[in-house]
Amino acid sequence: MANGRGRADRGEPNFDVPEGRAADRGSLDLRLSRDDRAGGGVAGGRRGTDEGAKRGNAGPAKGSRRSVAKKKPGRRRGSFLGRLVYAGIVLGLWAIIGLAGLIAYHASQLPPIDQLAVPKRPPNIAILASDGSLLANRGETGGRVVGIKELPPYLPRAFVAIEDRRFYGHFGVDPVGIARAIGQNLTRRGVAQGGSTLTQQLAKNLFLTPERSASRKIQEAILALWLEHKYTKDEILELYLNRVYFGAGAYGVEAAAQRYFGKPAKNVSLAEAAMLGGLVQAPSRLAPNRNLPAAQARAAQVLAAMQDVGFIQAQDAKVALAQPARPASSRGGGSANYVADLVMDVLDDFVGKFEADITVQTTVDTGLQAAAEKALVDELNAKGGRYNVGQGALVSMRPDGAIRALIGGRDYAQSQFNRATTAKRQPGSSFKPFVYLAAVERGATPDTVREDAPVRIGNWQPENYSHQYEGAVTLRTALALSLNTVAVRLGQEVGPKAVVQTAQRLGITSALQANGSIALGTSEVTPLEMVGAYGAFANGGTGVIPYVVTTVKTGGGKLLYKRGEGGLGRVIDANAVGMMNAMMHETFVIGTAKKGDIPGWDLAGKTGTSQDFRDAWFIGYSGSLVTGIWLGNDDGEPTKKASGGNLPLEIWKTYMGVALKGQTPVPLPGLNRWRKAPETTASVASASPGGLLGQLLGEPAAPAPRPQPERRPSGPSRDDRNFIEKLFGLGE
Structure with a gap:
């Protein structure tokens, strides 16, 4: 510091009048020299510091350079840091102002705070089984x-x-x-x-x-x-x-x-x-x-x-x-989802708009649902490829219409299309009970005889499944053996319109064509319709409206809907119900469903196969449960001879064996009155002359007794037919 640098106080810009113009004190030269700027005296103002201090504001000595006092190094550094702090504060304030403005702008794009509210969560629909366990959830x-x-x-x-x-x-x-x-x-x-x-x-x-x-x-x-x-x-x-x-x-x-x-x-x-x-x-x-x-x-x-x-x-x-x-x-993608889809389809009929969670109690039994799914999927996995069958559906309900199990397809994960409720397919011979019921209501009985022989309606000439004819047979036998010619004759006798009206009275809602082929089930229907219609046979004649929902409640337990007593009322006379049950019971005794019999139970039902083996059906029932199965392909491709008497019947027996296990057998309404005595059944089932069974076994064939005096040769007997079915896997 020997040179005096930094000892003087900080100099400010000097506005004194330069020498030579001292007389003109009122005139100021405001121009700044280099020495007037900050630090300007550092380079060239080494001398005159003390003099400047002595002169105060008198200005520099004559001949000297104008200068300002130099800052001390320490104070210069402090000023620099201060300026940095100052600049940081200013920038921070501006950042805060900018951020506040940015926040205010984006806040203005939102609803006012006093109007802001958490939006309501879309309601959930919890669909419960009959025991209260969860089947599925629906909703967003x-x-x-x-x-x-x-x-x-x-x-x-x-x-x-x-x-x-x-x-x-x-x-x-x-x-x-x-x-x-x-x-x-x-x-x-x-x-x-x-x-x-x-x-x-x-x-x-x-x-x-x-x-x-x-x-x-x-x-x-x-x-x-x-x-x-x-x-x-x-x-x-x-x-x-x-x-x-x-x-x-x-x-x-x-x-x-x-x-x-x-x-x-x-x-x-x-x-x-x-x-x-x-x-x-x-x-x-x-x-x-x-x-x-x-x-x-x-x-x-x-x-x-x-x-x-x-x-x-x-x-x-x-x-x-x-x-x-x-x-x-979840096997099969969760077949309970087919039930849930059905619930959602009908829910609007029971409750209006709702904004909170609700629970829907259904009639479905989880054990039966699982048994039905297993029976269907296992059969298709085992034999679907051999018979070229890709899909199936199952509906099982109590005789009052309460659905206990419903399978809409082989795998819900692969296809959500509900074949049980939506797919319309030709029912084939499973439609024949409506034809027979129309005939019974017009005076026929199970023992009424009709001719099983070629029949022609215009250019149409229907044939039996076996391409053989039995001759004169009772209606009981004709329905059990599913003889097409007898069904067509009955349809012509009562009239196609009467057949349509009978089916509709029992609950068939699909459009039916009143023509000669209606007797063989050529009009398309859904499995749910068919099983519901068969319910009238199982319950003694009351029309059934299938249902799956029993109650609907809010999440808090408030009751929104409860199913009341309902139905179609009596649609079949009690005596006619007994005759129909007796005839369809023979299907399990001597007919196409013989392999489906469950010991200890009175059963009745009907097989069905549509043209070219496109659809295979079996609908059967006890006094406590009605179950129907459909098998086929979604695109209508023919199966490889899948008929009502093979795959569908096997699924039905497997499922019903589980469903009826441990239950007390329930009699079929009116069956005992019209049941055929066992010995009579045996005599009617004896081989006909030249029967195939007698030829195969090398036994002489005895003439088959006829219900009517008229005697004529017939085709293979019932025993022959059963033997053929066993050999070749045939049968409706």
Whole structure:
């Protein structure tokens, strides 16, 4: 400091009149020299410092350079830092003002805060079986709303641990989480993480679109702050758990637990809770029913996070890792969904618009539903390829019309088309009971005789399945053996219109063509219609309206609908019912359904096969249950000789064997009055002259007794027919 630099006070710009113009004190030269600028005296003003101090404001000495006092080095540095602080404060203020403006702008794009409200969750329809167990959920969400107190503690904690571990400490936006996410994203040179809290995710789900933009993130933060102000943390977490998307159409943890694990959320294990907690990151990619290894790997991360924050003990995590969650298997894609679809089709008839969750109680028995699905799927898996049969349907109901099981197809996951309720196919000979009923109502009885012989109607000449003719036969035998010519003759006698009217009276609603071929079931109907119509035979003559819904209630238990007594009233005279049951009972005794008999039960029914073997039917019943099966192909392609007497009958027997097991046999109405004595049945079933059975066994054929004096040769006897069926797998 020997040169005097920095000793003087800081100099300011000198406005004194230069030497030579001292007289003109009123005139100021405001021009700045180099020395007048900050630091201007540092380079050339080494001398004259003390002199300048002595002169004060008198100006520099004559001949000297104008200068200003130099700053001390320390004070110069302090001024620089001060200016930096000052600039930082100014910039910060402007940033705050800009941010406030930005927030205000985006807030203005949202509804006013005083009008903001959490949107109502779309209502869920829980469809229950007759025992109260869940069959399926319907609605946009796929599951009901659950309270956080209903859930095991580790389930909500799984979401907090993996998605937002500071959830209970932040105010809706987590600066620490955002900073961490930014750091990791920069480190990984790409967008690897987001900083959204659970509250922000909820805000996005409730109010915003899936768009990814800075504007939406700002709105998300604003709404998160509002949610935190409006609700408690537990309420926010409960809203989140009921609104977040889990993939596969499941919104909310209850829907996800049912969809993936087949159980309510309150019953999930720790391993399952971890898998659900990990799903929300990428529902489609991590869905366990689509990518189980990825779902299990993500669940392991969730368990590690839960252990890290102290939500679970190390031993609990170890057990859960050793037994990872797996999705529940659902055979055939879940046939109960066919029932659920039917419920949704008819629900509007019972309740109007509803905004809250509802529960629908149905008539379906879960055990029978499972047995029906197994019987149908197993048969098609075993023999469908051999017979070229791709699809099937089954309907089983009580004689009053209450549906106990309904299968609309082989695999719901592959095809949601409900063949039980929607597909219209030719019923073939299973339509014949309506023809016979029309004849009985006009005076015929089971012992009335008609000729089984070639018949022609215009250019149409129907033939029997066997291409053989029995001659004079009773109606009882003709229906049991499904003789086409007798059915056509009866149809002509009573008139096609009478046949149509009889079928409609029993509940057939599809359009029927009143022509000669109606007697052979050429008009298309649904399995549900046919089984419902047969219900009148099983219950003693009361018309049946099939139904599946018994009650509808709100989530709080308020009754919205209850099924009352209903039906079509009496549609068949009691005596006629007895005759029809006696004739169709013979189908199991000597006829085309003989292989389907269940010991100890009185059964009745009818096989059916449409033209070119396109459709195969069997509809049979006891006094307590009516079941019908249809098999075929959706495109109408012919099967390889699938008939009512083979695959459908086998499915029917398998299912009914389970359904009737342990029950007390119920008699068929009026059967005993018109039942054929066993010895008479045996005599009628004896071989005809030259019968195939006698030829094969090398035994002389005895003349077959005829109900009428007229005697004429006939085709193969019933025993012959049974033997042929056994050899070649034929039979209707």
